[in-house]
Amino acid sequence: MSGALTFWFDFASTYSYLSAFRIGGLARAAGIRVTWQPFLLGPVFAAQGWTTSPFNIYPLKGAYMWRDMERRAEGLNLPLVRPDPFPQNSLRAARVALAALESEPEDGGPAFCRAVFAAEFGQGRDISDPATLADCLAEAGLDRALAARADDPAIKTALRGVGEEAARQKIFGAPSFTVDGELFWGDDRLEQALEWAGRG
Amino acid sequence: MSGALTFWFDFASTYSYLSAFRIGGLARAAGIRVTWQPFLLGPVFAAQGWTTSPFNIYPLKGAYMWRDMERRAEGLNLPLVRPDPFPQNSLRAARVALAALESEPEDGGPAFCRAVFAAEFGQGRDISDPATLADCLAEAGLDRALAARADDPAIKTALRGVGEEAARQKIFGAPSFTVDGELFWGDDRLEQALEWAGRG
Numbered sequence: 001m002s003g004a005l006t007f008w009f010d011f012a013s014t015y016s017y018l019s020a021f022r023i024g025g026l027a028r029a030a031g032i033r034v035t036w037q038p039f040l041l042g043p044v045f046a047a048q049g050w051t052t053s054p055f056n057i058y059p060l061k062g063a064y065m066w067r068d069m070e071r072r073a074e075g076l077n078l079p080l081v082r083p084d085p086f087p088q089n090s091l092r093a094a095r096v097a098l099a100a101l102e103s104e105p106e107d108g109g110p111a112f113c114r115a116v117f118a119a120e121f122g123q124g125r126d127i128s129d130p131a132t133l134a135d136c137l138a139e140a141g142l143d144r145a146l147a148a149r150a151d152d153p154a155i156k157t158a159l160r161g162v163g164e165e166a167a168r169q170k171i172f173g174a175p176s177f178t179v180d181g182e183l184f185w186g187d188d189r190l191e192q193a194l195e196w197a198g199r200g
Numbered sequence: 201m202s203g204a205l206t207f208w209f210d211f212a213s214t215y216s217y218l219s220a221f222r223i224g225g226l227a228r229a230a231g232i233r234v235t236w237q238p239f240l241l242g243p244v245f246a247a248q249g250w251t252t253s254p255f256n257i258y259p260l261k262g263a264y265m266w267r268d269m270e271r272r273a274e275g276l277n278l279p280l281v282r283p284d285p286f287p288q289n290s291l292r293a294a295r296v297a298l299a300a301l302e303s304e305p306e307d308g309g310p311a312f313c314r315a316v317f318a319a320e321f322g323q324g325r326d327i328s329d330p331a332t333l334a335d336c337l338a339e340a341g342l343d344r345a346l347a348a349r350a351d352d353p354a355i356k357t358a359l360r361g362v363g364e365e366a367a368r369q370k371i372f373g374a375p376s377f378t379v380d381g382e383l384f385w386g387d388d389r390l391e392q393a394l395e396w397a398g399r400g
Contacts, residue, residue, distance in 0.1 A: 058248055060371075061372050061373075064372065064383060064385055068385070068389075071392070170260050172258065184268075185264055189268075
């Protein structure tokens with residue numbers, strides 16, 4: 001019997017980058033079906049009174065996060081550069097990802113998401129730039145023209161709906177993983193979330 | 201070749217409870233010497249503008265933490281009750297712990313610390329109460345009279361010094377683990393910190 005898990009991520013989130021590159025292999029090994037769900041942390045943070053990343057608001061925590069990311073990325077053989085500015089504006093990337101994830105082939109959407117994270121945290125590219133997103137679509141084997149879907153009213157509405165669902169699921173950070181209403185927060189809870197999903 | 205690690209904890213900290221019960225066995229297996237270092241999160245939080253635990257300030261994060269703690273504690277076969285009030289005032293416990301950790305036998309200090317965490321998070325006892333601390337000392341095979349050391353000026357000064365060292369180490373939460381200036385934060389970084397300490 002196989003379980004299912006939803007992977008909630010914001011393209012601006014550092015630890016979401018790690019999960020994006022870890023989840024495929026781990027989920028396959030565990031026989032868990034993963035739904036990739038881009039969302040925006042901005043409104044979540046705003047509801048807590050924050051106008052930017054808590055890693056910018058709390059300098060000690062921010063300095064630690066970058067060092068921790070260095071160590072974790074090195075352990076995973078992932079490149080790491082600090083995006084400038086940090087956090088990146090991830091609105092356009094999230095919208096294009098929604099379009100990519102409903103396109104064929106099925107693995108194109110996740111491949112696009114990984115390409116965006118790699119462009120941002122591996123190469124320091126600006127993910128609010130439509131040209132970056134078009135390159136990521138091409139890299140994922142999808143049509144570059146999908147980048148224009150960022151301006152599609154149906155996609156904008158869909159992303160607002162995702163935000164409402166995130167609020168219903170009581171999500172407060174990224175990455176998060178949900179399994180039948182059970183919430184797991186943080187890249188370091190990925191294994192536990194997959195195990196939970198596999199309980200069937 | 202064996203390494204060393206410092207385990208920084210606040211008795212009021214939920215995830216420190218988990219680490220206190222995990223670190224002994226893991227460190228022994230890895231051949232790492234552990235220094236138990238109680239400190240106070242209060243001044244650290246105050247420096248970030250918080251007057252209580254961030255788990256109280258941010259309700260979604262707090263609700264998640266308790267559910268996460270339930271799952272983790274269950275996985276470790278540790279009992280879990282929510283202290284009332286939360287967080288507990290951990291000043292007196294930290295002072296007595298400093299006294300216990302410099303007493304003989306050497307394993308009495310860590311045993312006292314575990315007993316305090318167990319009283320607080322396993323039984324819901326008030327750890328600001330000198331009677332609770334005396335019981336914990338007895339349980340650890342130490343002299344109940346050590347509880348009075350909470351009022352010893354030398355201990356008070358020592359605890360302030362610990363706070364200054366925590367600031368130098370850029371500690372912003374608990375539990376934390378330090379290895380030669382390298383900082384690891386959170387119970388879920390314990391294994392990585394031990395691995396780092398073992399690099400020799």
